[in-house]
Amino acid sequence: MKYSIHAAIAALMLATPALAEGDAEAGKKAFNKCKACHTIVSASDEVIVKGGKTGPNLYGIIGRTAGTEEGYKYGPSIVAAGEAGLVWDEATFVEYTTDPKKFLQTYLDDPKAKSKMTFKLKKGGEDIYAFLASVAE
Numbered sequence: 399m400k401y402s403i404h405a406a407i408a409a410l411m412l413a414t415p416a417l418a419e420g421d422a423e424a425g426k427k428a429f430n431k432c433k434a435c436h437t438i439v440s441a442s443d444e445v446i447v448k449g450g451k452t453g454p455n456l457y458g459i460i461g462r463t464a465g466t467e468e469g470y471k472y473g474p475s476i477v478a479a480g481e482a483g484l485v486w487d488e489a490t491f492v493e494y495t496t497d498p499k500k501f502l503q504t505y506l507d508d509p510k511a512k513s514k515m516t517f518k519l520k521k522g523g524e525d526i527y528a529f530l531a532s533v534a535e
Contacts, residue, residue, distance in 0.1 A: 429447060440457050460534055478506055479502055488527045
């Protein structure tokens with residue numbers, strides 16, 4: 399079977415994980431703002447960051463469909479966004495954490511969409527994303 403070089407490059411890009419553009423060390427420090435509500439616990443129950451349980455566990459969030467972390471009761475808007483195809487990558491993560499409610503309203507084209515996350519991260523989303531990527535298996 400003959401493949402074009404473009405198809406081979408596209409397949410390679412899909413198979414290769416995207417590298418985060420932020421600074422993982424800065425993100426580890428910045429995650430202190432997040433751990434009041436979020437924890438990072440691996441699939442093997444290794445506690446990476448002990449945090450609150452108000453928000454979902456952020457372990458493995460990279461590439462995860464929004465609103466699907468098992469054991470967490472999400473609000474209807476984030477579940478709807480996941481059902482509409484929202485998958486967490488660096489761009490969506492950073493935009494969401496900057497203003498969760500506005501992000502969901504725009505993503506869902508629904509001015510009534512809400513987020514259970516009321517905290518707005520003013521800066522450092524790329525770094526936190528890089529940190530989360532660095533602790534993923």
